[in-house]
Amino acid sequence: MKPLPLAFRQIHLDFHTSEQIPGVGRRFSAERFVRTLQEARVNSVTCFSKCHHGMIYHDTRFDARHPYLEVNLLKEQVEACHAAGIRVPIYISVGLDEHMARQHPEWVEVTAEGKLRGAPLQAAWRKLCLNSPYVEYVSEQTQEVLSMFETDGLFFDIIHQGQCCCRWCIAGMREEGLNPEVEADRQAFARGVLARLKLRFAEEIRAVNQECLIFWNSGHVEPGIRPVLHTYSHLELESLPSGGWGYDHFPLTVRYARNLGLDHLGMTGKFQKTWAGFGEFKNQPALEYECFTSLAEGSKVSVGDQLHPDGELTAATYQLIGSVYRQVEAREPWCADALAVTELAIFNPEALGVQDGRVDTSAGGAYRMLLEAHYQFDLVDAEMDWSRYRVLVLPDKIRLDAALAGKLREYLAAGGKVIASHESGLAPDRDEFVLEELGVRLLGEARYSPDFVAAGSELAEGVLPSEHVMYDRGLEVEAVGGARALAEVWHPYFNRTWEHFCSHRHTPAEKRSDFPAVVGTENTVYFAHPLFASHMRSGVRTYKLLFLNALRRFLPDPLVETDAPTTAHVTLMRQEQEGRTVAHLLHYIPEQRYREIQTIEDVIPLYNVALTVRLQAEPRRAYLAPEGTELPVTWSGGQARVTVPEVRGHAMVVFE
Numbered sequence: 021m022k023p024l025p026l027a028f029r030q031i032h033l034d035f036h037t038s039e040q041i042p043g044v045g046r047r048f049s050a051e052r053f054v055r056t057l058q059e060a061r062v063n064s065v066t067c068f069s070k071c072h073h074g075m076i077y078h079d080t081r082f083d084a085r086h087p088y089l090e091v092n093l094l095k096e097q098v099e100a101c102h103a104a105g106i107r108v109p110i111y112i113s114v115g116l117d118e119h120m121a122r123q124h125p126e127w128v129e130v131t132a133e134g135k136l137r138g139a140p141l142q143a144a145w146r147k148l149c150l151n152s153p154y155v156e157y158v159s160e161q162t163q164e165v166l167s168m169f170e171t172d173g174l175f176f177d178i179i180h181q182g183q184c185c186c187r188w189c190i191a192g193m194r195e196e197g198l199n200p201e202v203e204a205d206r207q208a209f210a211r212g213v214l215a216r217l218k219l220r221f222a223e224e225i226r227a228v229n230q231e232c233l234i235f236w237n238s239g240h241v242e243p244g245i246r247p248v249l250h251t252y253s254h255l256e257l258e259s260l261p262s263g264g265w266g267y268d269h270f271p272l273t274v275r276y277a278r279n280l281g282l283d284h285l286g287m288t289g290k291f292q293k294t295w296a297g298f299g300e301f302k303n304q305p306a307l308e309y310e311c312f313t314s315l316a317e318g319s320k321v322s323v324g325d326q327l328h329p330d331g332e333l334t335a336a337t338y339q340l341i342g343s344v345y346r347q348v349e350a351r352e353p354w355c356a357d358a359l360a361v362t363e364l365a366i367f368n369p370e371a372l373g374v375q376d377g378r379v380d381t382s383a384g385g386a387y388r389m390l391l392e393a394h395y396q397f398d399l400v401d402a403e404m405d406w407s408r409y410r411v412l413v414l415p416d417k418i419r420l421d422a423a424l425a426g427k428l429r430e431y432l433a434a435g436g437k438v439i440a441s442h443e444s445g446l447a448p449d450r451d452e453f454v455l456e457e458l459g460v461r462l463l464g465e466a467r468y469s470p471d472f473v474a475a476g477s478e479l480a481e482g483v484l485p486s487e488h489v490m491y492d493r494g495l496e497v498e499a500v501g502g503a504r505a506l507a508e509v510w511h512p513y514f515n516r517t518w519e520h521f522c523s524h525r526h527t528p529a530e531k532r533s534d535f536p537a538v539v540g541t542e543n544t545v546y547f548a549h550p551l552f553a554s555h556m557r558s559g560v561r562t563y564k565l566l567f568l569n570a571l572r573r574f575l576p577d578p579l580v581e582t583d584a585p586t587t588a589h590v591t592l593m594r595q596e597q598e599g600r601t602v603a604h605l606l607h608y609i610p611e612q613r614y615r616e617i618q619t620i621e622d623v624i625p626l627y628n629v630a631l632t633v634r635l636q637a638e639p640r641r642a643y644l645a646p647e648g649t650e651l652p653v654t655w656s657g658g659q660a661r662v663t664v665p666e667v668r669g670h671a672m673v674v675f676e
């Protein structure tokens with residue numbers, strides 16, 4: 021059975037409350053709880069059964085009921101919210117449970133060095149092994165929740181498993197023929213532990229409740245969940261920009277997650293920094309940006325908060341959230357059932373397990389270049405359908421096995437274009453290009469680094485006529501099979517070593533080399549340097565221009581053209597049933613003003629923004645939503661042109 025669409029305006033209400041805090045829930049009033057949520061226009065609130073401390077916040081047959089809980093809290097929350105039409109998915113902490121870790125230290129994960137994960141003297145959570153008998157307890161506790169409450173959904177948190185070497189994991193690895201001494205084997209076993217947990221729990225849950233939402237949270241959504249995707253009812257993209265995820269994480273991740281066929285939401289927090297920031301209130305423009313970005317990417321919205329131990333919602337928090345959720349509510353009619361309209365895609369390094377973080381540096385570099393130039397794009401893996409993309413970007417480290425090379429060949433044969441850089445296009449197990457269509461042969465590592473690039477005429481637009489330093493070492497290649505050099509490598513006098521160096525930094529360019537920096541064919545462009553990661557690290561505008569100039573060869577007629585600055589984000593969403601395309605313009609500017617945080621304090625409006633959108637058919641009208649202000653629209657050559665008089669943070673231009 022297909023679950024209901026997700027609620028648009030959600031709260032994730034953390035409640036990890038020390039067992040030493042008295043008077044838990046003493047100020048809780050079901051009536052005030054609901055009224056506060058309603059006034060803030062919240063229509064779903066995720067409430068707690070069991071927290072990281074292992075405490076349970078309702079009557080239970082287990083010995084983990086919070087010792088100072090003064091009300092049957094979850095029951096009252098569920099009943100009161102349901103009476104008011106507010107959904108209550110139920111939270112169960114899985115990977116962290118201090119109560120159980122204390123009673124059963126043998127259930128705590130053990131590292132390969134024999135240490136327990138998490139230390140009692142460091143005020144740090146201990147991580148339970150999800151292959152230990154602890155899982156039986158979580159299973160039984162989940163069943164109690166399902167039997168006790170009208171359950172809209174289950175949110176299982178901390179779905180992580182380290183390379184555990186506890187006795188159950190060692191035994192399990194031996195049973196599966198894995199070698200506990202080999203890191204890759206320990207990782208493979210840990211992945212299997214998580215998959216088995218999800219499959220087992222989903223089956224147990226579905227045996228008694230076919231409809232409730234199920235989500236497994238690990239703080240990130242990536243291709244590794246594919247084999248057990250059917251155990252998820254939807255996806256929640258936890259991403260607190262100020263809490264370690266950064267402002268690039270959600271927009272990049274959702275461009276992958278939204279193509280997995282499930283409803284999805286973006287989850288930020290109301291905190292200045294991260295979870296459990298009591299007495300913290302994010303600046304309203306930042307909260308607006310984070311919530312409207314979800315809408316602009318086709319997601320629903322969830323804001324994280326933490327309930328005070330006394331059970332009373334903080335009025336100021338809901339004043340803040342309400343000020344944004346009222347605006348979200350007004351925008352929803354133009355956001356429901358909207359699908360992204362895209363023209364190109366970045367291949368996700370996570371699909372090959374070669375990412376260097378939650379925001380991979382190379383994918384992040386490609387993302388920033390495309391975002392700032394207002395292209396419409398997704399992040400894809402090998403299993404997705406590429407036929408709707410005109411160009412596929414393989415950033416820096418997409419090595420190709422036979423299947424992936426075959427799929428790329430088919431994609432190119434069907435008229436697709438490919439832009440690759442650095443190691444992308446090489447075989448996984450040897451340094452040899454396996455996609456001959458790229459027109460390059462590998463000679464070896466670049467002999468100099470840093471070296472320099474001089475753009476040929478086709479890539480030169482906007483680039484100062486000079487040699488430009490490339491900070492990161494590239495590959496030495498030659499163009500073959502009729503491919504051409506689009507840019508050339510210049511060599512310095514020498515590499516900077518103890519034997520010879522020049523001045524403070526890298527050695528200057530001496531002469532043009534015989535090697536291409538960029539190679540082009542009719543359907544492909546190859547960059548010999550790790551252009552995308554270099555750009556993400558150093559922000560050299562020339563790198564971006566080289567890429568965008570190459571892209572223009574293949575996409576001379578992008579979906580969106582605008583004179584908005586690089587700080588503006590533009591996304592196109594299609595509501596097929598309403599027969600309309602909605603262009604979202606976002607203009608909020610996160611700044612690194614302070615040591616520990618990126619912040620947004622002001623909304624800086626843009627005026628008279630020219631916006632041209634390529635559409636299938638001439639629109640009857642264009643207007644600003646939700647205001648309804650008509651915009652004069654001109655139509656020619658398949659493009660609708662409007663001028664947006666003002667973008668104050670977020671504007672939606674509707675072509676109907």
Ligand SMILES: [Zn+2]
Nearest residue numbers: 149184186189
């Ligand atoms: Zn274990």
